[in-house]
Amino acid sequence: MYALIRPLLYSLPAETAHRLVMAGLRFLAHVPFLLRWVRSRFAPTDSLLRVDALGLTFSTPIGLAAGMDKDAEAFEAFGALGFGFVEVGTLTAHPQPGNPRPRLFRLVEDRALINRMGFNNHGARAAAERIAATTERNTVLGINIGKSKVVPNEAALDDYAQSAAFLAPHADYLVVNVSSPNTPGLRDLQAVSVLRPLLVRVRNELDTVERARRIPLLLKIAPDLADADIDAVAELALELKLDGVIATNTTITRAGLQASPAVVSELGAGGLSGAPLKQRALAVLRRLRAKLGDQVVLIAAGGIENADDAWARIRAGATLIQLYTGLVYEGPDLPRRIADGLAARVREAGLTSITNAIGSEANHRGSSS
Numbered sequence: 001m002y003a004l005i006r007p008l009l010y011s012l013p014a015e016t017a018h019r020l021v022m023a024g025l026r027f028l029a030h031v032p033f034l035l036r037w038v039r040s041r042f043a044p045t046d047s048l049l050r051v052d053a054l055g056l057t058f059s060t061p062i063g064l065a066a067g068m069d070k071d072a073e074a075f076e077a078f079g080a081l082g083f084g085f086v087e088v089g090t091l092t093a094h095p096q097p098g099n100p101r102p103r104l105f106r107l108v109e110d111r112a113l114i115n116r117m118g119f120n121n122h123g124a125r126a127a128a129e130r131i132a133a134t135t136e137r138n139t140v141l142g143i144n145i146g147k148s149k150v151v152p153n154e155a156a157l158d159d160y161a162q163s164a165a166f167l168a169p170h171a172d173y174l175v176v177n178v179s180s181p182n183t184p185g186l187r188d189l190q191a192v193s194v195l196r197p198l199l200v201r202v203r204n205e206l207d208t209v210e211r212a213r214r215i216p217l218l219l220k221i222a223p224d225l226a227d228a229d230i231d232a233v234a235e236l237a238l239e240l241k242l243d244g245v246i247a248t249n250t251t252i253t254r255a256g257l258q259a260s261p262a263v264v265s266e267l268g269a270g271g272l273s274g275a276p277l278k279q280r281a282l283a284v285l286r287r288l289r290a291k292l293g294d295q296v297v298l299i300a301a302g303g304i305e306n307a308d309d310a311w312a313r314i315r316a317g318a319t320l321i322q323l324y325t326g327l328v329y330e331g332p333d334l335p336r337r338i339a340d341g342l343a344a345r346v347r348e349a350g351l352t353s354i355t356n357a358i359g360s361e362a363n364h365r366g367s368s369s
């Protein structure tokens, strides 16, 4: 089916195609009987894939990465398509239009995208109202927050805290995003000296707003951090008892692309996602796992486009995985296909649960060395 629709979508500018798809999914999200039908057809139910993490139960470890459903308009539709969880956002305290268009590009031969969306969103308050109005909640919902462009880095703490306050009552988990390349200066917030007070402030805000429930707090990092900076983030995660780290966001590098350098440079600045990000994202994940042991949940993102990729990340220490670009190239049955492939690999390995495979690469290495 997607093979038929794909050429039509690809004949449109990338963002127009995205908007068309989102309009369809928004519609689906508002028709309960259709939603139930899609869920019964697509959503995997194999109990082997169930993951208990972050105090939550995930029907599968396969999630939708942030950026696709920025304004939390269709998360139940993505859940019905078979995602075990959906991360909405990035949301900012101030509504903002994002960068001028065009700002999203396909690199088809690389199975990649370049985007410089710039956190276009209707704001944290509007998203909170929309989520609150959702009558039937069946999908684990992560909420990703970032800094408003109009706010300078010196005032970032208040800005993040404001978003956290709006969204805390609706979040199954909350992510502090300091790793988008498309908000000037944002990635400077990854320096531990700045990150520590920011994360402490957001944690306090969550605990103040939601006294009866501890909302898991995660940090999303860039793949472009130097190894020493990854280690520093890992130490901070342990010090602050962060619940999780998401590795990784998009990269500003352009190495190893099939597309010609002239074409790539013409597209301009932005974050590269998809297949070319795979190796670096896996390396960052391995480094984090080595530093963190099993004390902090790791969510892997970056270039995951099939069950082999997902299995490799889980074996390298990811408890959960996320994807975005793979969905654009492979179509809406991708979460289902990955789930089926993962269940088959769990059975082949003689395991009774996918959770037994988490980090198993290290055990294997250990026993064979």
Ligand SMILES: Cc1cc2nc3c(=O)[nH]c(=O)nc-3n(C[C@H](O)[C@H](O)[C@H](O)COP(=O)(O)O)c2cc1C
Pocket: 065, 066, 067, 068, 070, 089, 090, 104, 113, 115, 117, 119, 144, 177, 180, 220, 248, 249, 250, 273, 274, 275, 277, 301, 302, 303, 304, 322, 323, 324, 325, 326
């Ligand atoms: C068009 C687009 C927009 C994105 N927007 C966000 C965002 O708002 N916040 C965020 O944390 N990550 C955002 N991302 C990054 C993804 O969540 C993900 O980390 C990255 O694309 C790597 O995964 P992938 O290779 O499966 O796409 C965006 C990615 C794309 C392609």
